[in-house]
Amino acid sequence: SAYTTHGLNSYQVCRYSRQLLVPAFGIAGQEKLLSSxxxxxxxxxxxxxxxxxxxxxxxxxxxxxDRDTVELNNLHRQxxxxxxxxxxxxxxxxxxxxxxxxxxxxxxxxxxxFSADNALEIVRKFDVVVDATDNLPSRYLISDAxxxxxxxLVSGAALGLDGQxxxxxxxxxxxxxxxxxxxxxxxxxxxxxxxxxxxxxPGIIGSLEALEAIKLASGTGEPLSSRMLIFxxxxxxxxxxxLRAKNPSCVACGDNPEITEANFHNMNYxxxxxx
Amino acid sequence: SAYTTHGLNSYQVCRYSRQLLVPAFGIAGQEKLLSSxxxxxxxxxxxxxxxxxxxxxxxxxxxxxDRDTVELNNLHRQxxxxxxxxxxxxxxxxxxxxxxxxxxxxxxxxxxxFSADNALEIVRKFDVVVDATDNLPSRYLISDAxxxxxxxLVSGAALGLDGQxxxxxxxxxxxxxxxxxxxxxxxxxxxxxxxxxxxxxPGIIGSLEALEAIKLASGTGEPLSSRMLIFxxxxxxxxxxxLRAKNPSCVACGDNPEITEANFHNMNYxxxxxx
Amino acid sequence: xxxHSRGGLELLxxxxxxxxxxxxxxxxxxxxxLVWIRENLLKERQEMFLxxxxxxxxxxxxxxxxxxxxxxxxxxxIKDKDSVVFISTLHGG
Amino acid sequence: xxxHSRGGLELLxxxxxxxxxxxxxxxxxxxxxLVWIRENLLKERQEMFLxxxxxxxxxxxxxxxxxxxxxxxxxxxIKDKDSVVFISTLHGG
Ligand SMILES: [Zn+2]
Ligand SMILES: [Zn+2]
Numbered sequence: 001s002a003y004t005t006h007g008l009n010s011y012q013v014c015r016y017s018r019q020l021l022v023p024a025f026g027i028a029g030q031e032k033l034l035s036s037x038x039x040x041x042x043x044x045x046x047x048x049x050x051x052x053x054x055x056x057x058x059x060x061x062x063x064x065x066d067r068d069t070v071e072l073n074n075l076h077r078q079x080x081x082x083x084x085x086x087x088x089x090x091x092x093x094x095x096x097x098x099x100x101x102x103x104x105x106x107x108x109x110x111x112x113x114f115s116a117d118n119a120l121e122i123v124r125k126f127d128v129v130v131d132a133t134d135n136l137p138s139r140y141l142i143s144d145a146x147x148x149x150x151x152x153l154v155s156g157a158a159l160g161l162d163g164q165x166x167x168x169x170x171x172x173x174x175x176x177x178x179x180x181x182x183x184x185x186x187x188x189x190x191x192x193x194x195x196x197x198x199x200x201x202p203g204i205i206g207s208l209e210a211l212e213a214i215k216l217a218s219g220t221g222e223p224l225s226s227r228m229l230i231f232x233x234x235x236x237x238x239x240x241x242x243l244r245a246k247n248p249s250c251v252a253c254g255d256n257p258e259i260t261e262a263n264f265h266n267m268n269y270x271x272x273x274x275x
Numbered sequence: 276s277a278y279t280t281h282g283l284n285s286y287q288v289c290r291y292s293r294q295l296l297v298p299a300f301g302i303a304g305q306e307k308l309l310s311s312x313x314x315x316x317x318x319x320x321x322x323x324x325x326x327x328x329x330x331x332x333x334x335x336x337x338x339x340x341d342r343d344t345v346e347l348n349n350l351h352r353q354x355x356x357x358x359x360x361x362x363x364x365x366x367x368x369x370x371x372x373x374x375x376x377x378x379x380x381x382x383x384x385x386x387x388x389f390s391a392d393n394a395l396e397i398v399r400k401f402d403v404v405v406d407a408t409d410n411l412p413s414r415y416l417i418s419d420a421x422x423x424x425x426x427x428l429v430s431g432a433a434l435g436l437d438g439q440x441x442x443x444x445x446x447x448x449x450x451x452x453x454x455x456x457x458x459x460x461x462x463x464x465x466x467x468x469x470x471x472x473x474x475x476x477p478g479i480i481g482s483l484e485a486l487e488a489i490k491l492a493s494g495t496g497e498p499l500s501s502r503m504l505i506f507x508x509x510x511x512x513x514x515x516x517x518l519r520a521k522n523p524s525c526v527a528c529g530d531n532p533e534i535t536e537a538n539f540h541n542m543n544y545x546x547x548x549x550x
Numbered sequence: 551x552x553x554h555s556r557g558g559l560e561l562l563x564x565x566x567x568x569x570x571x572x573x574x575x576x577x578x579x580x581x582x583x584l585v586w587i588r589e590n591l592l593k594e595r596q597e598m599f600l601x602x603x604x605x606x607x608x609x610x611x612x613x614x615x616x617x618x619x620x621x622x623x624x625x626x627x628i629k630d631k632d633s634v635v636f637i638s639t640l641h642g643g
Numbered sequence: 644x645x646x647h648s649r650g651g652l653e654l655l656x657x658x659x660x661x662x663x664x665x666x667x668x669x670x671x672x673x674x675x676x677l678v679w680i681r682e683n684l685l686k687e688r689q690e691m692f693l694x695x696x697x698x699x700x701x702x703x704x705x706x707x708x709x710x711x712x713x714x715x716x717x718x719x720x721i722k723d724k725d726s727v728v729f730i731s732t733l734h735g736g
Contacts, residue, residue, distance in 0.1 A: 017348045021471025022435050023565075024509060046736040049324070049482065052354045053475040073292045075376060079327045082375035100357040101350055134736040157733035160297050161496065162650050164733050165511075180732060184701025188691055188731065195651070196296025200328040200489060202736050204482045207324065211475045211508055220473075221436065221509035229511065230649065230730060233486055234299060234496035236440075236504065238513035239728070241705055244712035298658075321643040409643040432640035437557050439640050455639060459608025463598055463638065470558070477643050505556065505637060514635070516612055519619035 007031050011104075016058055029218040030058060036217035037061035039126040041114050041142055043090040044068075045202030046132035046156050046209060048080035053210035054130075055098035059217065061106045062098060063126055066090040067113030077199030114138065116267045119145035128216045130209050131155040136183060137269035143168055143176030144259050144267065147252045152216050152223070156209040158202035160195050163231035165208050166224050166243065167216070169253060173225035178247040183273040201233050282306050286379075291333055304493035305333060311492035312336035314401040316389050316417055318365040319343075320477030321407035321431050321484060323355035328485035329405075330373035334492065336381045337373060338401055341365040342388030352474030389413065391542045394420035403491045405484050406430040411458060412544035418443055418451030419534050419542065422527045427491050427498070431484040433477035435470050438506035440483050441499050441518065444528060445491070448500035453522040458548040476508050551628055553587065557638035559609065562599050563591055573630060580611060581624040583634065599636070610637045644721055646680065650731035652702065655692055656684055666723060673704060674717040676727065692729070703730045 006027045013020065016030050038059050040051045043066040054062055068090050070081045085093035091111040098105060110122060114133075123129055123145045131142045131153060139155070146153040152170040157163065169175045208229065215221045228241040251258040259267065281302045288295065291305050313334050315326045318341040329337055343365050345356045360368035366386040373380060385397060389408075398404055398420045406417045406428060414430070421428040427445040432438065444450045483504065490496045503516040526533040534542065553569045560567045569591060571583070578586075581603055592599055597606065604624060605611060611618035611626075612635040618626050628634060646662045653660045662684060664676070671679075674696055685692055690699065697717060698704060704711040704719075705728040711719050721727060 015347050016351050018471045019351050019474055022473050023470070024436060025473055042736060044736055049478065053478050056351050056354050057474045058351065072290050076291050076294050076331050076333065079331050079376060083378055084375070100359070101354060103358055132736055134734065136734045139734055157735055159651065159733045159735035161299060162733060164650070164730075179703065180701060182700035184732070185690065185699060188699065188701055195298070196293045197735055198297050198300055198486075198489070198495075199294055199332045200482055200486045203324065203328050204479065204486065205736075207475055207479045207482055208511075211473075211479065212511065214473070214475060215509075215511075222511065224511040227511070229513070230728075232649065233490075236483075236487065236490075236497065236499040236502070237515050238504070239705075239708060240512050241708050241710065242713065243710045317643060319643055407643055409641065411641045414641055432642055434558065434640045434642035437640060439557070439637075454610065455608060457607035459639070460597065460606060463606065463608055472642055480643075505635075507556065514612075514615060516615050516617065517620065518617045 012058070019057070025218060025220050029220050033214060033218045034058050034060050036128065037063065037126045038128045038130065038213050038217060039063035039065065039123065040130045040132055041065045041138070042132035042134065043080065043094040044074065044132065044134055045077040045158060045197065045199070046206040047094065048078045049203045049206035050130050050132050050209045050213070051094055051098055052080055052101065053207055054213060055102045055105050057210070057214055058102070059105070061108060061126070063108045063110065063122070064091045064094050065110040065114050065122065066094070067111060077197065077202055079203065114141065116141060116265055116269065120149055120261065120264060123149045123151055126151065128213045129153045130213050132206060132209065135275065136273045137275050139176055140183070140272060141267070141269045144252050144264070147175050147257070148259065148261050148264055154209045154212045154216070156205040158205045159197055161198055161201060161233040163201050163205040163233065164228060165205055165212070166228040167212055170216070170223055170225040172245050174244055174246050175250060175253040177252045178244065178250045181250070186274045198233060201231070204231065287333070294332070300493060300495050304495050308489060308493045309333050309335050311403065312338065312401045313403045313405065313488050313492060314338035314340065314398065315405045315407055316340045316413070317407035317409065318355065318369040319349065319407065319409055320352040320433060320472065320474070321481040322369065323353045324478045324481035325405050325407050325484045325488070326369055326373055327355055327376065328482055329488060330377045330380050332485070332489055333377070334380070336383060336401070338383040338385065338397070339366045339369050340385040340389050340397065341369070342386060352472065352477055354478065389416065391416060391540055391544065395424055395536065395539055398424045398426055401426065403488045404428045405488050407481060407484065410550070411548045412550050414451055415458070415547060416542070416544045419527050419539070422450050422532070423534065423536050423539055429484045429487045429491070431480040433472055433480045436473055436476060436508040438476050438480040438508065439503060440480055440487070441503040442487055442491070445498055445500040447520050449519055449521050450525060450528040452527045453519065453525045456525070461549045473508060476506070479506065551630060551632045551634060553583070554633065554635040556635060557640050559599065559636050559638045562595060577627050577629050579624065580613070580618060580626045580628060580634070583628055605636065608639045610639065611635070612637065644723060645726045646676070647726065647728040649728060650733050652692065652729050652731045655688060666721070670720050670722050672717065673706070673711060673719045673721060673727070676721055698729065701732045703732065704728070705730065
């Protein structure tokens with residue numbers, strides 16, 4: 001029988017049994033997931049549900065990046081943190097919550113944040129990257145790092161009652177710069193940062209990010225590459241969008257990229273985005 | 276200013292500040308949510324994310340129903356429970372996790388489950404009901420109880436890589452029996468119970484259930500009444516479906532209902548569904 | 551037209567979720583489509599999908615994302631570019 | 644046709660997410676639609692939506708759920724029953 005030849009031990013067969021029963025995932029999917037490594041950048045609203053579901057599902061190595069500490073006004077949406085964690089490192093708090101669910105998980109903690117200095121070194125340790133950040137410079141930085149290091153990037157965002165989700169830099173799909181070669185004017189971003197978010201909206205998008213990361217790591221289903229989900233929480237509607245392919249003249253992922261391993265450390269994403 | 280006339284104290288203004296900034300929700304939405312009561316029936320895969328996001332968002336009273344205890348094979352999807360809770364009551368474990376996030380929450384625990392004997396008494400204590408169960412008899416029982424007690428019902432389901440979400444018994448929308456007056460044959464259900472679920476799929480649907488419950492309790496946006504979301508996790512696609520209205524000849528919510536408060540206690544949902 | 555099956559029903563069609571169906575005429579009814587499916591796509595376990603002339607209890611029929619009750623039930627017309635989805639209600643969680 | 648705005652852009656249109664636009668001719672281009680929107684719907688802060696003849700950086704244009712890059716960019720044709728969505732990329736989380 002399959003149970004005598006696969007690489008799961010009896011504890012894993014029990015823990016993941018309901019998942020092993022899904023024909024399109026099965027033992028092969030669980031084995032791939034258990035031997036994969038996934039990096040979640042940002043342990044806030046998106047990262048809370050993304051990290052918890054990746055930990056529960058049985059990813060082999062989970063990476064957590066955030067340099068902030070937990071604040072009271074995070075708790076309306078950041079369900080990975082508890083009141084007693086207020087004032088402590090978000091990465092440490094998130095890792096503790098993940099271990100409570102799944103003590104067999106290996107967790108790599110990066111409490112110093114993500115910058116042009118450490119991005120490539122961190123990203124190279126992982127198979128799949130999840131962008132769960134909340135600002136524009138990070139979105140360009142993470143996309144560029146994933147392009148240079150050749151990693152697929154699951155990217156989610158949420159604001160107010162709106163959410164967006166896609167997979168960048170996978171097969172022939174676009175990277176973030178293919179879609180947005182020029183950053184938006186500062187005036188368009190300022191208003192965003194002031195407008196808040198209904199707590200469960202990043203929770204929904206973060207769970208969907210975990211799903212896409214699990215699909216990529218386990219080889220299940222069709223990843224959301226060259227496609228985007230647009231969520232309108234007010235109406236309870238999702239739109240399924242068909243996106244462009246990779247742009248051959250993209251400065252990051254194109255045929256003659258300007259952004260390379262050699263010059264990556266010199267990039268200034270705050271200056272580029274005007275933040 | 277608005278801050279001097281509303282009913283939030285300074286602790287609440289801080290805790291929920293990012294949510295108060297959402298124009299369509301705001302102080303009025305938060306006040307309504309804080310004075311509302313929401314019942315989550317089932318503390319499993321759907322109930323985990325539903326209850327955590329309701330607790331974090333600041334519902335006034337959260338009700339939790341489940342008669343089961345936590346098992347190891349729950350933990351791949353039931354992120355509200357930890358390894359140390361294995362063997363203990365799911366309701367107790369879920370309540371502990373919700374209080375860790377929000378100690379100002381009032382929680383009503385119902386560890387004896389939901390049956391025709393106690394359904395009306397329980398449902399009447401709440402403004403909105405969330406069906407987060409995993410079986411067919413419960414779905415008819417909960418819908419009928421909500422119709423008799425006149426409560427809107429947020430209903431989610433997940434299996435394999437598929438998910439479904441709608442709101443029953445709200446305004447002119449249908450109840451569960453309007454859509455499914457006759458239960459499916461036993462043979463069609465047996466196969467479902469054996470086929471497992473990818474853990475994050477009920478997580479996504481449960482978060483969407485929390486959103487719809489928050490929308491109903493706070494008067495925000497358009498609830499998913501007479502509409503249904505159909506989720507295909509393999510493709511990462513949602514379909515937005517327009518459903519029928521309430522059926523005037525429905526035995527539960529129609530003009531001359533056969534199911535009433537007087538005979539509710541005599542209903543046998545296991546026999547009706549052949550389970 | 552396209553016929554889709556979801557919520558486990560695709561297992562009855564060899565795990566294929568989408569079937570392109572060439573209509574002989576410009577327009578048929580759902581009732582006639584069900585006959586065609588029974589004769590051409592559904593090889594076994596018909597009782598898992600059909601009951602009498604209709605679908606079995608627990609199956610919703612959607613025509614271009616509208617509940618078939620809004621479109622005429624068994625009499626609902628289907629044209630060449632329409633999409634018909636058969637979805638089994640789920641109970642799990 | 645219908646013009647929709649999302650991701651915060653609706654605030655530029657008086658918080659109205661959907662506008663029905665009657666086209667004078669059978670078919671126009673996105674470029675002409677942008678001119679029409681500037682003259683008829685967009686009362687203030689045009690720089691939050693437009694830059695030159697196109698939309699500002701950070702705005703995606705979707706025609707019937709397809710990225711406008713796939714449909715011809717500014718030259719993409721729009722017909723009477725089409726749906727055009729303008730969506731601002733989000734960075735929050
Ligand atoms: Zn690119
Ligand atoms: Zn009814």
